[in-house]
Amino acid sequence: MLLFQPAAWAAFALAVLAGCGEQAGAPGAGPGPRPVPPDATCHVCGMILARFPGPKGEAYVDEAPRPLHFCSTLELLVWLRQPEAAAQVRSAWVHDMGGTPWERPDDTRWVRAEQAWYVAGHRLPGAMGPTLASFARREDAERFAREHGGRVLGWRDVTLDLLGSLARPPGAGGRAP
16 A cells, blocks of 8 residues: 655655646536445555545546546545646535535535535544545535634636645644644
8 A cells, every 4th residue: 555654745745736736627517426335445545545534535537347446535626727637527525525424524414626615724633634624515614614614616726836835744834724
């Protein structure tokens, strides 16, 4: 299993951010979400999703019959903002954390990534440290932000600059600047 060390995670985040000059668009129409298999690994880092808390993501790309899985919304969103990834995405999904436990998100509760509301800078950890909490309803995102800190954002507000500010190695804290 491939695991990033803190220095490797920082290098990954910087490389991802350095390679992108503009924000990619929203995923197009495509297949719906599927439950995450117990042995699913993250497309970006190779970690087993079931071992970590917080919302996960999945994306369908051209010609692939099954979705790519992501161990956190942060990894999915950074990947989606890459022009080469965005060009091949048919649909992308994140867990709807409204009414589902943080430790084990419910795989029957998904929302399209571009329709979700996100909370950045909250106190709860994701797979590799900070992540964005994702919700189908703005009201649920606002309630979560009141309880756990952070600020509520829509799809267009989730920029590479914001994602880069969250992409710190584990233990570096989950607050957005």
